Amino acid sequence: AQQERAECAAFPYTGVAGTGNERSFIAIKPDGVQRGLIAEVISRFEKKGYKLVAMKMIWATEEMAANHYDDLKGRPFFPALVKYFASGPIVAMVWEGPDVIKTGRKILGATNPQAADVGTLRGDFCLTTGRNIIHGSDGPESAAHEIGMWFTEKECSAYSRSIDSWIVA
Numbered sequence: 001a002q003q004e005r006a007e008c009a010a011f012p013y014t015g016v017a018g019t020g021n022e023r024s025f026i027a028i029k030p031d032g033v034q035r036g037l038i039a040e041v042i043s044r045f046e047k048k049g050y051k052l053v054a055m056k057m058i059w060a061t062e063e064m065a066a067n068h069y070d071d072l073k074g075r076p077f078f079p080a081l082v083k084y085f086a087s088g089p090i091v092a093m094v095w096e097g098p099d100v101i102k103t104g105r106k107i108l109g110a111t112n113p114q115a116a117d118v119g120t121l122r123g124d125f126c127l128t129t130g131r132n133i134i135h136g137s138d139g140p141e142s143a144a145h146e147i148g149m150w151f152t153e154k155e156c157s158a159y160s161r162s163i164d165s166w167i168v169a
């Protein structure tokens, strides 16, 4: 195991948007955790072929929630959003793979679950924008900001899987 870990550490830095190792920050929001949807969310990203490179459960403070949603500070729903995001533990994750930021958003579905296609997480599992179960980075800049905010570089594992060549070519 020690040797394997050393090999992981020697793995080149990954996570650059537009490469095969693009990374996105995905978080199961407090309602998703409460409703028992952790495994469902992980399953969809896993079955798609993406690689989970970091994960932890964390109960965010309102300050952390506000920092996470910094770009929405001026919006009328911001105070309610901060309370919602800090209302219970979340499952924070980093997923890696080709086009994971954009494709991850498709797996999530539209922000408003009533506009989200059936077959997406929001289309299948929730009803209103105020309780839409999951977060996903919406671009390379937010992905970098969010991954850096919730995880240290050491908490993100760069590793290869023997099945990778059956998933990407």
Ligand code: ADP
Binding pocket: 072, 077, 081, 110, 111, 129, 130, 131, 132, 134, 135, 136, 138
């Ligand atoms: P997304 O989460 O799809 O990236 P936004 O960045 O626009 O969507 O908004 C962040 C989150 O803020 C949404 O997921 C949702 O929880 C909440 N939100 C957005 N718009 C509204 C709204 N009009 N009313 C209540 N909550 C909202």
